[in-house]
Amino acid sequence: MKKKVSLVVSDLAGGGSVRAFLLAQVLKKIDYDVEVVGFLFGKELYALPPSRISIISVPGTDYPQFFSSTRQLLQKLDGDIIYAVKPKPTSFGVSLLTKLGRRRRPLILDMDDWELSWYGGDEWKYRPSPKQFYRDIFKENGALKFPDHPLYLQWIERLVPNADAVTIDTQFLQQRFGGVYVPNGKDTEMFSPHKYDAEASRKRYGLEGYRVLMFPGAPRPHKGVEDVLMALDKLNQPDLRLVIVGGSPYDDYDDRLIEKWGRWIIKLPKSPVESMPEIVAAAHVVVVPQRDTLTAHAQFPLKLSDGMAMAKPVLSTRVGDIPDILGDTGYLVDPNSPDQIAEQIELIFNNLEQASQKGQRAREKCVEKYSLETMASTLSQLISSL
Numbered sequence: 001m002k003k004k005v006s007l008v009v010s011d012l013a014g015g016g017s018v019r020a021f022l023l024a025q026v027l028k029k030i031d032y033d034v035e036v037v038g039f040l041f042g043k044e045l046y047a048l049p050p051s052r053i054s055i056i057s058v059p060g061t062d063y064p065q066f067f068s069s070t071r072q073l074l075q076k077l078d079g080d081i082i083y084a085v086k087p088k089p090t091s092f093g094v095s096l097l098t099k100l101g102r103r104r105r106p107l108i109l110d111m112d113d114w115e116l117s118w119y120g121g122d123e124w125k126y127r128p129s130p131k132q133f134y135r136d137i138f139k140e141n142g143a144l145k146f147p148d149h150p151l152y153l154q155w156i157e158r159l160v161p162n163a164d165a166v167t168i169d170t171q172f173l174q175q176r177f178g179g180v181y182v183p184n185g186k187d188t189e190m191f192s193p194h195k196y197d198a199e200a201s202r203k204r205y206g207l208e209g210y211r212v213l214m215f216p217g218a219p220r221p222h223k224g225v226e227d228v229l230m231a232l233d234k235l236n237q238p239d240l241r242l243v244i245v246g247g248s249p250y251d252d253y254d255d256r257l258i259e260k261w262g263r264w265i266i267k268l269p270k271s272p273v274e275s276m277p278e279i280v281a282a283a284h285v286v287v288v289p290q291r292d293t294l295t296a297h298a299q300f301p302l303k304l305s306d307g308m309a310m311a312k313p314v315l316s317t318r319v320g321d322i323p324d325i326l327g328d329t330g331y332l333v334d335p336n337s338p339d340q341i342a343e344q345i346e347l348i349f350n351n352l353e354q355a356s357q358k359g360q361r362a363r364e365k366c367v368e369k370y371s372l373e374t375m376a377s378t379l380s381q382l383i384s385s386l
Helices: 016-029 065-076 089-100 115-119 130-138 150-157 171-177 198-204 225-235 253-264 273-281 302-309 322-329 338-350 352-369 372-385
Strands: 004-009 033-040 054-059 081-085 107-111 165-168 211-215 240-245 265-268 285-288 314-317 331-333
Touching: 004 016, 004 089, 016 033, 016 081, 016 372, 033 065, 033 089, 054 065, 065 089, 081 089, 089 107, 089 150, 115 150, 165 171, 165 372, 198 273, 211 225, 225 240, 225 253, 225 338, 240 253, 253 265, 273 302, 285 302, 285 338, 302 314, 302 322, 302 352, 314 322, 314 338, 322 331, 322 352, 331 338, 338 352
Parallel strands: 004 033, 004 081, 033 054, 081 107, 107 165, 211 240, 211 285, 240 265, 285 314, 314 331
Antiparallel strands: none
């Protein structure tokens, strides 16, 4: 009988679900039954899950109702292995409670981000006045009623050693927390350029006649999309477009980008993972312009492996692990450098044959180091050791 893994997600309306869905694909590849169980603090899923992945959601609530929500979620965790995604109270914290029951199950923690980096990292301190502290606890929208308040994130980080194993996806996280390196891989069989016709994809998605720079994800300030748009202003070439796929569900950041740079932006709707290869096939260049921030250093951008797997020229920045991931198979610029981005865009389109060769080498590297098969081998050994 197959063993089952319960992947626990802090918020299915948030970005952590993307990593959870990727891990679910890998675990199925090594013949585990998989369920993704999590709170839903928004109205809809952040990302559309791959086919044949079971999704179970519990409404996300603030304290004190969160205790009741936690009981509901715990009742749904029937895996032989519990795999918490992100060290948050709403995922790892809830998962730790499974170690208190009679049925002792191995607990793995996955970290694909440094959660405190969103609040300033080690510099963040909670020092309220007595009056503010009272408001944070007792007022209707008090800050400490939110289960993943940064104060609780600080506390939960101290409990990381209580996991039976930890997986991480960047050197930054490994140096800080230890753990086994499991990069953000890609289904390189699905993401195979030989299966798709670039011109047909551009026609299908209304991109005919454009030279397409693609950002296949949700823009956030640290992801540097503004630097690409400033580069397009500098180049001022009417057939260039930045195509954003999905967009951000968190705020109005997309709208603000469109308000200022709408002439360069084409936005495509959120799509299931099975549709992404055909969409990425429409790109001439995949852009991953991370800025030099704590948050960016802690991340392995999934968009890198999108472009690499599809043998696209990838234009990115010298931030975190990106230079090691791309090596000489892509185009690197300094962070926060629109002028350098503009120069590289011109270089790529003036030397498309060389760019295509780099893209092919990027795919070869992706197949070797960042495929689901590579992830599966690592996870299989890890789980066997528990």
